[in-house]
Amino acid sequence: MTARTEEVGPSGLASALVASGALQSDWLPTYKAVPRDMFVPDRIWPGIADGTRQNPVVDRVKEPEAWLKAVYSDIPLTTQWDDGSHSGDGLGKTPSSSSSQPHMVFSMLADLHVQDGHKVLEIGTGTGWNSALLAHRLGPENVVSIEFDPEVAKGARETQRNAGLSPLVIVGDGRLGYSGGAPYDRVIATCSIGQVPRAWIDQTLTGGLIVAPWGPLYGGEAIVRLTVDGGTASGPFTRSSAFMRLRQQRPDLPAHSAYLKAQEWPADGDRGTTTLSPNEVGGWTAQFAIGLQMSGAFWSVERYDDGTYTLWTYSTDTLSWASADYEPGADSFDVVQSGPRRLWDETEAAYLWWEGQGRPGFDRFGLTVDGDGERPWLDSPDHPVPAVG
Structure with a gap:
C-alpha cells in the first residue's frame, strides 16, 4: 500500500x-x-x-x-x-x-x-x-x-x-x-x-x-x-516487500548460454503444451509461493516485438532448463523441457498447489529457522510448504 x-x-x-x-x-x-x-x-x-x-x-x-x-x-x-x-x-x-x-x-x-x-x-x-x-x-x-x-x-x-x-x-x-x-x-x-x-x-x-x-x-x-x-x-x-539484496547473498546466476550448450533451441528438449499461462506465474505473490516450493531454480523473460515472449526457467546446476512461449489470447502454450528436472512441470505443480490453497497472500505464510535449516509454512509451523522437484 x-x-x-x-x-x-x-x-x-x-x-x-x-x-x-x-x-x-x-x-x-x-x-x-x-x-x-x-x-x-x-x-x-x-x-x-x-x-x-x-x-x-x-x-x-x-x-x-x-x-x-x-x-x-x-x-x-x-x-x-x-x-x-x-x-x-x-x-x-x-x-x-x-x-x-x-x-x-x-x-x-x-x-x-x-x-x-x-x-x-x-x-x-x-x-x-x-x-x-x-x-x-x-x-x-x-x-x-x-x-x-x-x-x-x-x-x-x-x-x-x-x-x-x-x-x-x-x-x-x-x-x-x-x-x-x-x-x-x-x-x-x-x-x-x-x-x-x-x-x-x-x-x-x-x-x-x-x-x-x-x-x-x-x-x-x-x-x-x-x-x-x-x-x-x-x-x-x-x-x-522489494529490497536490494544483502551484498554477500546476491546470487551469481549462470548465463543463458550455459544451458543450451551452443545448440539451437529446442536443442535436446522435449516438446509439450500447457494450459497454464506463463503470465499467471509472474505475479509477485505467485513467484513467492512457487519459490518456497521450488529450490535451486530461477527464470528470465525474452520479449519480442509482437507482444509475445518466452519464459525461461533454469536450474542453478545448469543441468536443466525449460521454455514456455506466451501468446496473448491463447488457450494453450508451447513448452520445451530439458534435463533431469522437468522445470515447467515443477512450476505448474507449485502454482496449482498455491491455487488449491486459495491463493494465500504473504501474511498466511511463515518461516522457521533452526539447526536443520529453513522451513516455510502455511498458516502454522505444523503445516510445512511442500517441496517439488
Whole structure:
C-alpha cells in the first residue's frame, strides 16, 4: 500500500502515513524530530529502479523543488548504483543503496515493536535515516548499525552527527552481526536475504525479534517477523516487500548460454503444451509461493516485438532448463523441457498447489529457522510448504 501525499513536506507525508496506518502514534514524535530530508544526498533517482528501468536523476542543486517533492513523496530513492562505481546520469546496472519508501520504513519499525531500553542491531545503514530514527526513540547508545560499503557508512555517520544522533555504525559483513554489542532485543535488516544468518539468531535474546525482508531465489519477497527461542527462530510474514539484496547473498546466476550448450533451441528438449499461462506465474505473490516450493531454480523473460515472449526457467546446476512461449489470447502454450528436472512441470505443480490453497497472500505464510535449516509454512509451523522437484 502506498500513501498519497497531499502537500509537499514533512507534514503532508506524515498525514498520509498516519492515514495508511504505517506511521503509528508512538513513532510520530520521532518522525517529526528526525526529518527524512536530512538523510538524503543531493543526487537521487526517485521511484522503483532496477537494471532495466531507472527514473532520471534529480539534483538538489539544479532542481531543489523537484528534489524536495521526491523526498517527501512515499517512494524509495536510489542513492547509489553498482556499488559506487556508477557516477553518471545514465542507466546503472544494479541499484546498491537507497532511502527506503517511508511507508515500508515505518511499517517495519511497527513490526519491530521496540520498547524503552531495548538494544537494536540494524543490518544495512544506507543513508542512516532508519538507525537515526531508532537512536532518537531508544537512545544512540542502544543502536548498532552495520554497513558493508565504507563510503556509505562514512556519509551516514556524518549525517547522523549533524542531526545530533550518533548510533554506533560499524563497517563490516552484515551476515556476521556485531558480537561486540550483543545480545540484542531486536534485529532489523534494511536489505533482503535468502537465508537468515546464524549470527543474527545467536546474538538475539530469547523472546527477541528479527524483522527482515526475505525471499526465495525464484522470486517474490516479504517481511518476516521471527521470534527467537534459544537457537531457533520462527514467525509469520507480515507484508510484501522489494529490497536490494544483502551484498554477500546476491546470487551469481549462470548465463543463458550455459544451458543450451551452443545448440539451437529446442536443442535436446522435449516438446509439450500447457494450459497454464506463463503470465499467471509472474505475479509477485505467485513467484513467492512457487519459490518456497521450488529450490535451486530461477527464470528470465525474452520479449519480442509482437507482444509475445518466452519464459525461461533454469536450474542453478545448469543441468536443466525449460521454455514456455506466451501468446496473448491463447488457450494453450508451447513448452520445451530439458534435463533431469522437468522445470515447467515443477512450476505448474507449485502454482496449482498455491491455487488449491486459495491463493494465500504473504501474511498466511511463515518461516522457521533452526539447526536443520529453513522451513516455510502455511498458516502454522505444523503445516510445512511442500517441496517439488
